[in-house]
Amino acid sequence: MPALVLIGAQWGDEGKGKATDQLGGQVDFVVKFNGGNNAGHTVVIGDETYALHLLPSGILSPGCTPVIANGVVIDLGVLFQEIDGLEGRGIDTSRLVVSADAHVIASYNRVLDKVTERFLGSRKIGTTGRGIGPTYADKMNRVGIRVQDLFDEKILRAKVEGALELKNQVLVKVYNRKAVTVDSVVEDLLSYVDRLRPMVADTGLLLAKGLDDGKTVLLEGGQATLLDVDHGTYPFVTSSNATSGGACTGSGIPPNRIDKVIAVIKAYTTRVGEGPFPTELLDEDGERLRANGHEYGTTTGRPRRCGWYDAVIARYATRVNGVTDFVLTKLDVLTGWDKIPVCVAYEVEGKRFDEMPMTQTDFHHATPVYEYFDGWTEDIRAARSFEDLPKNAQFYIRALEEMSGAPFSSVGVGPDREQTLELRPLV
Numbered sequence: 001m002p003a004l005v006l007i008g009a010q011w012g013d014e015g016k017g018k019a020t021d022q023l024g025g026q027v028d029f030v031v032k033f034n035g036g037n038n039a040g041h042t043v044v045i046g047d048e049t050y051a052l053h054l055l056p057s058g059i060l061s062p063g064c065t066p067v068i069a070n071g072v073v074i075d076l077g078v079l080f081q082e083i084d085g086l087e088g089r090g091i092d093t094s095r096l097v098v099s100a101d102a103h104v105i106a107s108y109n110r111v112l113d114k115v116t117e118r119f120l121g122s123r124k125i126g127t128t129g130r131g132i133g134p135t136y137a138d139k140m141n142r143v144g145i146r147v148q149d150l151f152d153e154k155i156l157r158a159k160v161e162g163a164l165e166l167k168n169q170v171l172v173k174v175y176n177r178k179a180v181t182v183d184s185v186v187e188d189l190l191s192y193v194d195r196l197r198p199m200v201a202d203t204g205l206l207l208a209k210g211l212d213d214g215k216t217v218l219l220e221g222g223q224a225t226l227l228d229v230d231h232g233t234y235p236f237v238t239s240s241n242a243t244s245g246g247a248c249t250g251s252g253i254p255p256n257r258i259d260k261v262i263a264v265i266k267a268y269t270t271r272v273g274e275g276p277f278p279t280e281l282l283d284e285d286g287e288r289l290r291a292n293g294h295e296y297g298t299t300t301g302r303p304r305r306c307g308w309y310d311a312v313i314a315r316y317a318t319r320v321n322g323v324t325d326f327v328l329t330k331l332d333v334l335t336g337w338d339k340i341p342v343c344v345a346y347e348v349e350g351k352r353f354d355e356m357p358m359t360q361t362d363f364h365h366a367t368p369v370y371e372y373f374d375g376w377t378e379d380i381r382a383a384r385s386f387e388d389l390p391k392n393a394q395f396y397i398r399a400l401e402e403m404s405g406a407p408f409s410s411v412g413v414g415p416d417r418e419q420t421l422e423l424r425p426l427v
Helices: 015-024 074-089 107-123 132-138 147-151 154-172 184-190 191-200 203-212 245-251 286-291 310-321 360-364 392-403
Strands: 004-010 029-032 041-045 048-050 065-068 097-099 217-220 260-264 267-271 305-307 325-328 337-346 351-353 367-372 408-412 418-424
Touching: 004 015, 004 245, 004 310, 015 184, 015 260, 015 325, 029 337, 041 065, 065 203, 065 310, 074 325, 097 191, 097 203, 097 260, 107 132, 107 154, 107 184, 147 154, 147 184, 154 184, 260 310, 286 305, 305 360, 310 337, 310 392, 337 392, 367 392, 392 408
Parallel strands: 004 217, 004 260, 029 065, 029 217, 065 097, 260 325, 325 408
Antiparallel strands: 041 048, 267 305, 337 351, 337 367, 408 418
């Protein structure tokens, strides 16, 4: 049985939570392999809406084992707050497994994240201020704290002392902030140990045995392709690998065990934070997309920047991820437009680019080349098959599919679990 990777094809917020939830009943493990609580998934089940930030979406699927793998950075306070919130609503979270190798976000990482962004001013990246970047930096600098370190107080204290030796110099002498004490950090982290210990496992081994036993593993990416630290719109990116390659390093599952790469893509485009965005709309159409699509961050509440579908980005996502299937979401948001523009290429100083420009400079100056498609006025939210859709909506889907480089296997026509059209099986 396969390992499946599910990632975002744009700048995030494509509806990965709903797509994961859609597959949750058909898989045995749902694995979060990157990021932290700097992004969120919204899942709607009947009249209930669940906003997930750190927990894998599989937490809502009975019989599925949700896993927070080694590639994730964990704010333990947020983790248990989220668990308590779900349990208060009757959701069983006892199946959750956490990697012993995942890194922990310490209080000083959050402080540094916030003061650094303020210090950068107009050059800010647009982070969430939750300590994600500094924690990944600690990981690469080999001064990070892992979950397993919390079970050996001597090692934990030594690592915190080592990390604060330099960080306190920066906080005090550069940012004019108070030094962080070793005792306060150690005491805070140790307060979670008793509750955390039963959840912790060698998740790489757990998943390998699961695959050997014929189980299906879904690897769920946070953020998205254009936010990948290597393949995204650097430096306006996240601090981890959100592409399919990151699923391997972030979970311990080797590439030759992955059977499918499913990319979630919105019927238009959004992004949060700073950075270039060729199809961004700063007019009434942009406001209408934001209002119709409820485009506000699940984690931050920030209004998302909105624009038309970008087929150049879709082709790029197909290429760098090896996409085998697309899940198209939020088609219903486009209902009511007479004409729907789609970006099919870019123009930079008179030169046409059918693929992503090589340099940040060219991408920053890219002007979209649009094709226009006839819209529809019919309410499509009750559609339950492709044939139920208006002809113009069908044509729009097929046109996007042809120019995006991989088949569209699923189409979302509303936020609810049931408002999904399956064009071909994903599992």
